Amino acid sequence: MPNAFLDILILGLLVLVFGSIFRTRPTVRLRYWIIGWFLILIHFAVLLWSPATPFKAALAATAMLSTLLLGGVAFLLAGDRRHLGVLRGFRLIALLCGPGLLYAALTSFQYSNRLLLTGIVLLQAGGTLVAIQRLWQRHASMVRLGAMLVPLCTLWSLAAIYSGNLIQGTYADLTLLYLLNAILYWLDFRRASMGVVTAIGGLLAWAMVFPCAVAMETWFPNVSISPEIWNLPKYFVEFGMILTLLEDEIAAMxxxxxxxxxxxxxxxxxxxxxxxxxxxxxxxxxxxxxxYGFTMEEFSRMSLHDLRPIEEKLKLECRLRELDEVSLRSGPWTHIKADGSRIKVDIASHAIQFEGRKARFALVQNVTERIELHEQLVHQANHDTLTGLPNRLLLKDRMEHTLSSAARNGEKVAVMCLDLDRFKQINDRYGHPIGDACLKHLADLLRSRLRAADTVARSGGEEFTLLLAGLSSAEDAAGVAQVLLESIRQPFQVEGYQLELSASLGIAMYPDDGSEAQVLWRASDTAMYRAKKSGGSQFVFVSHEISAAALEVNDLEAALRQALKENGFRILYQPQYATTGELRGLEALLRLEDPVKGTISPERFIPVAEESGLIMRIGNWVLEEVCRQIAEWSRHHLPPVRVAINVSPLELVRADYAQNVRRVLVSYGVDAARLEIEITETSVMRNLEDAARQMLDLAAVGVQFSVDDFGTGYSSLQHLHQLPISTLKIDRSFIERMCDEPEARQIVQAILSLGHSLGMQIVAEGVEREEQLLLLQAMECDHLQGFLWGRPQEAAVVPGLLLRGSIQREEDGPVLFSTHRSKR
Structure with a gap:
């Protein structure tokens, strides 16, 4: 009994060792080894039981033999590297030891029917052969050895049955199982290491325990052998398995x-x-x-400090004091190569033990090209491509920093807006390459005349913005402005041409003219235009009037941004009628609703929207809203009508404008023929090539085009007839004067004649009096638009207009912007 306790203790500790190894290396083999040894532990635990009756003694014998059989099967299954699955695992266990377990149970309970026991033995033999074939078909030697051993052990079992020594049948099964385990162990590892040899020796000894016990009982019945001797093979097997695992671990390491x-x-x-x-x-x-260009020997005498420039050594020491992480990434760092050149690197490091000391392993990645590319992209994003000067984006950032610094130090700052006079004439006469050369010359000139702390930026086509900090008075700014204008006037040579330039300059002073960068910038821009109107080649300081105008522009921009966020825009629809009274179409007119100022007309806010860049978002909102409204009228089965929207020249030259219009039409399911885009003749002629590309793209899907304010720009019908334009709209200024001024009447008649000769429809804008109507009818004008027959209406009123389909004069309704054409 004490020996059984000792066996349980030793085997239990070894099973715990297996378990701890399994936590770090959960393999299939180790799982089945643990199961096998756990069953062997149960075998020894049963030995502690002292049964009081024959039935309990038979039950204990069954348990002891069964655990040995199942443990041997578990060791066999450990040799299969595949995941067996529950169902397949049970099938193999049934084949390997199912009949054997039944035989052990029957013989333990003294059942001795030879015919039944013989059938069980033969069934066990067949099952074992099938299991060997399925499990180890890749090991031909295992299959062959199994085919030899199974018949021998079967003969032993049959001999035991017919000799009356029934227990020896189970001994034969156990001998076969552990012999197969020894063979499989060698086939699995195939090395003569200490662990493998010990385990195989232990398995062979374990297999031979049973025939040896029979031999000793038969030939030397009086010799008593301690149970511990018979149990020694188990310890050899377990120690051998543990040594094998350690050997595998060492080999893997x-x-x-x-x-x-x-x-x-x-x-x-x-x-x-x-x-x-x-x-x-x-x-x-x-x-x-x-x-790095150093030899291995040179590196062995160096430290990290030798790779770092002096200016980074303090940063390195501070960084190293913070190295409490096992793994970290840092950089970019500057490293010095053997030839003195510098590179930028990122470093990923990991704390390790190296030859018994604390160390760090570092992987170095050269990121010089990446950083240079990033710096190049940042420079391109913040600088003008032609002149290399800061652009509006960088200028805005520098203005914020400069004004903040001036506020702290109590200094004045001058914001100067400079624009070349009559620069278009240089482009037209000498070509754009010469014009570009002039701009580069001016950029170099401005850079050379200003201090390093000052900023000069290109903020527009031929417009530059200068930022002068650290001034004590406006007189300082005036002196600089005078020097700059005189320098610009000096003649210079460009590709054989002698050219002279002049410029207009507007100056805003911080904090006298404002404290915000945007206000100062706009004020200086307004002052610059005042200088241009006064003849150019001079500078003008911001006056109270100019400051008020700049503040108003700033307020308008804020109101536009707020309207975009909070849906502060609304659209009115003004009808267009044929001169005979039939409804021809609608024009969408944008209104800005301000909580303080009320309704603001497009003449005031559209220039601000274009200057601030908000025109794109506003134009897209109008397009979406009009298409949504057209789709809603269609869903109510109202008569179809064409709706015209006004488009800014900045929208028309966008590369994706046509694509965006098509997308919106498709998303709302609107027929393209029901949308008309109004453009001004000036916007078309200013960007003829870009505008033509977008217009032809949209005309191909059915969108109509009309020219608004015709007669006030510098276009010609020769160019216009090359574009997909179907309608000309005569500017209201001619319509207002045509009844009183023969010259205006002649212009209207000329537009009608030329437009009709090109197959275009003509719309007269601003028709407000009966005599205008009669005169236009006599001139055979196609359509008219104005307060006489129709004021701008809310969208809710439009269905009634569509259902009537013809003119119904209004009496005394409210007049909206009767003195200004209220469009966007």
């Missing part, structure tokens, strides 16, 4: 160490290991030596 060595030494990226305290290099790979 050695392989991993070799792989790490190869990965380290032959890696294309620089790598090194350095002492965490002294920062001395302990090991460096070939890539690091090649990348």
């Amino acid at each position: 050695a392989l991993q160490r070799e792989e790490y060595r190869l990965l380290f030494e032959y890696n294309p990226h620089p790598m090194w290991i350095y002492d965490e305290e002294a920062l001395a290099f302990l090991k460096v790979n070939e890539a690091a030596a090649a990348a």
Whole structure:
């Protein structure tokens, strides 16, 4: 009994060792080994039981034999590397020991029917052969040995049955199982290591325990052998298995160490290991030596400090004091190569133990090109391509910093807006390459005349913005402005041409004319235009009137942004009628509703929207809203009508404008023929090529085009007839004067004649009096628009207009912007 306790203690401790190994390496083999040894533990636990009756004694014998059989099967299954699955696992267990378990149970309860026991033995033999074939079909030697051993053990079992020694049948099964385990162990590992030899020797000894016990009982019945001798093979097997696992672990570590060595030494990226305290290099790979130009011997005498420039050494020491993380990435750092050149690197490091000391392994990545590319992209994003000067984006940032610094130091700042006079004439006469050369000359000139602390930026086509900090008075700014204008007037040579330039300059002073960058910028821009109107080639300071105008523009921009956020815009629809009274179409007119100022007309806010860049968002909102409204009228089965929207020239020249219009039409399911786009003749002629591309693209899907304010710009019908334009709209200024001024009447008649000769429809805008109507009818004008027959209406009123389909004069309704054409 004490021996059984000792066996349980020893085997239990070894099973715990297996369990701890399994937590770090959960393999199939180890799982079945643990199951097998747990069953062996149960075998020894049963030995502690002292049954009081024959039935309990038979039950104990059954349990002891069954656990030995199942433990042997578990060891066999450990040799199959595949995941068996529950169903397949039970099938194999049934084949390997199912009949054997039944035989052990029957014989333990003294059942001795020879015919039944013989059938069970033969069934066990067949099942074992099938299981061997299924499990180890790739091991032909295992199958062959199994085919030899199974018949021998079967003969032993049959002999035991017919000799009356029934227990020996189970001994034969156990001998076969552990012999197969010994053979399989060799086939699995195939090495003569201490662990494998010990385990195989233990399994062979364990298998031979049963025939030896029979032999001793038969030939030497009086010799008593201690149970501990018979149990020794189990310990050898268990110790051998543990040694095998340790050998595998050592081999894996050695392989991993070799792989790490190869990965380290032959890696294309620089790598090194350095002492965490002294920062001395302990090991460096070939890539690091090649990348930095130092030899391995030179690296061995160096530390991290030798690679860093002086200005980064303090930063390095501070960073290293914070190294409490196992793994970290840092950078970019500047490293100095052997030839003195500098590179930028990112470093990924990991804390390790190297030759018994604290160290860090570092992987170095050269990011010089990446950083240079990033800096180049940032420079391009913040600088003008032609002149290399800061652009509006960078200028805005510098203005914010300069004004903040001036506020802290109590200094004045001058914001100057400079624009070349009559620069278009240079482009028209000499061509754009000469014009570009002039702009570069001016940029170099301005840079050379200003201090390093000042900023000069290109803020527009031929417009430059200057930022002068640290001034004590406006007189300082005036002196600089005078010098700049005189320098600009000096003649210079460009590709054989002698040219002279002049400029207009507006000056806003901080804090006298405002404290915000945007207000100062706009005020200086307004002052610059005042200088231009006064003849140019001079500078003008911001006056009270100019400051008020700049503030109003700033307020308008804020109101536009708020309207976009809170849906502060609304659209009115003004009908267009044929001169005979039939409804021809509608024009969508945009209104801005301000909580304080009330309704603001497009003449006031559209220029601000264009200057601030908000026109794109506003134009897209109008397009979406009009298409949504057209779709809603269609859903109510109202008569179809064409709706015209006004488009800014900035929208029309966008590369994706036509694509965006098509997208919106498709998203709302609107027929393209029901949308008309109104453009001004000036916007078309200013960007003829870009405008033509967008217009032809949209005309191809059915969108109509009309020219608004015709007669006030500088277009010609020769160019217009090349574009997909179907309608001309005569500007209201001619309609207002045509009844009183013969010249205006002649212009209207000329537009009608030329437009009709090109197959275009003509719309007269601003028709407010009966005599205008009669005269237009006599001239055979096609359509008219104005307060006489129709004021701008809310969308809710439009269905009634569509259902009537013809003119119904209004009496005394409210007049909306009767003195101004209220469009966007």
